Amino acid sequence: MPPPRTRGTALRHRLAELRGPDVPAKALDARALAALAANPGCARRAILDGAGVNKAALASALGSPSTFGQSQFALTRGNAFEAKVKADGGAELLRLVHEKLDRSAEPPADARVPDLTATGPQGRTARTALELREAAAHPGAWTLLDHPMLALDVAGSPAFLEPDAVVVHPDGSWTVVEIKSFPLLDGSADPAKVGAAARQAAVYVLALEEVAARLGAEPEGRGAQDRVAAPRVRHRILLVCPRDFSNQPAASAVDIRKQRAVTARQLARLTRIEDIADALPEGTCFSPELPAEELTAAVESVPATYAPECLSACELAFHCRTRSRETGAVTSLGRPVRAELGGLTTVEDVLAAARGEAGDPDDPAVAALRRAAALRAEALEAACR
Numbered sequence: 001m002p003p004p005r006t007r008g009t010a011l012r013h014r015l016a017e018l019r020g021p022d023v024p025a026k027a028l029d030a031r032a033l034a035a036l037a038a039n040p041g042c043a044r045r046a047i048l049d050g051a052g053v054n055k056a057a058l059a060s061a062l063g064s065p066s067t068f069g070q071s072q073f074a075l076t077r078g079n080a081f082e083a084k085v086k087a088d089g090g091a092e093l094l095r096l097v098h099e100k101l102d103r104s105a106e107p108p109a110d111a112r113v114p115d116l117t118a119t120g121p122q123g124r125t126a127r128t129a130l131e132l133r134e135a136a137a138h139p140g141a142w143t144l145l146d147h148p149m150l151a152l153d154v155a156g157s158p159a160f161l162e163p164d165a166v167v168v169h170p171d172g173s174w175t176v177v178e179i180k181s182f183p184l185l186d187g188s189a190d191p192a193k194v195g196a197a198a199r200q201a202a203v204y205v206l207a208l209e210e211v212a213a214r215l216g217a218e219p220e221g222r223g224a225q226d227r228v229a230a231p232r233v234r235h236r237i238l239l240v241c242p243r244d245f246s247n248q249p250a251a252s253a254v255d256i257r258k259q260r261a262v263t264a265r266q267l268a269r270l271t272r273i274e275d276i277a278d279a280l281p282e283g284t285c286f287s288p289e290l291p292a293e294e295l296t297a298a299v300e301s302v303p304a305t306y307a308p309e310c311l312s313a314c315e316l317a318f319h320c321r322t323r324s325r326e327t328g329a330v331t332s333l334g335r336p337v338r339a340e341l342g343g344l345t346t347v348e349d350v351l352a353a354a355r356g357e358a359g360d361p362d363d364p365a366v367a368a369l370r371r372a373a374a375l376r377a378e379a380l381e382a383a384c385r
């Protein structure tokens with residue numbers, strides 16, 4: 001077996017080949033990771049995201065452009081609101097963290113806002129870890145990390161994540177802050193949007209927990225006096241949104257324990273990217289520059305598990321839905337229906353089983369289909385009488 005460094009380099013080369021010559025890698029963000037974790041069985045999405053393929057460009061090249069993603073208007077509005085929340089050294093943001101999450105602590109004044117500038121994602125991740133360590137070694141003060149960078153291993157490949165902010169409390173604990181541009185109306189927001197923000201924050205919390213664990217496991221070669229205890233990563237995050245229809249910030253503490261547990265479980269189930277890449281035919285490439293036919297064959301060479309939920313989470317949804325319908329896969333009817341049908345994987349199989357032409361009569365799914373077909377026939381007969 002080659003040494004790990006060589007294997008890592010070989011995998012990076014393989015992923016670059018899959019992306020295509022001179023195609024830059026698209027970084028995985030927490031939004032994409034949260035969506036990836038929502039469909040852990042999809043090898044297609046895992047390899048495309050792992051290789052840094054731009055799925056929106058790929059979907060357009062396949063002839064099924066996606067309508068998924070944030071509009072330019074929403075991005076601009078979100079950036080302007082975030083700048084307002086973080087103005088004056090993050091005074092308002094820290095006031096909201098104190099008010100919503102840590103009233104017993106001293107009010108934030110003279111908080112540290114360290115410079116996290118560094119070269120490349122690896123450099124920024126190291127810089128963030130250094131500042132988090134610095135804050136853990138000197139508790140008693142508030143520290144605001146503006147756009148820190150965190151790394152998380154995803155199916156054997158590192159993903160670099162950039163929360164809007166992380167706040168270190170005087171007791172040394174850490175809070176993730178998410179700043180969104182959807183409004184908080186009378187103190188509450190659209191539950192679907194809050195849920196998406198919570199799933200995204202859960203990814204950041206998992207990445208922060210890895211940093212905290214590493215700090216707690218330190219150090220070899222450091223003096224005992226330099227050691228720091230693993231800081232606590234809070235499982236209530238702060239969601240900051242515009243109040244009503246103004247651009248004044250309002251905040252809400254969101255408990256993300258459930259989302260954190262689900263995301264951790266789903267990420268652990270993701271098939272390793274290396275294994276998926278090894279199973280692909282030699283020469284497979286997902287470059288949007290390729291002719292649509294060649295590209296379709298490349299995409300179809302990776303198994304996918306389409307479900308209607310993909311429509312709100314993945315840029316390839318229209319392509320996968322068309323393919324899923326063409327093959328009559330029952331997954332296109334939704335996961336609950338799929339689960340009820342047991343070993344029947346196509347609509348054709350289901351209809352044949354219902355008509356009594358195929359299927360094991362002792363199979364509960366087949367028996368239920370035949371009963372349903374009989375009831376339907378009776379109802380139609382009665383209606384025609």
Ligand code: SF4
Pocket residue numbers: 039042044045304305306307310314315316317318320
């Ligand atoms: S749309 Fe396709 S690639 Fe994306 S998650 Fe669904 S099945 Fe996988």
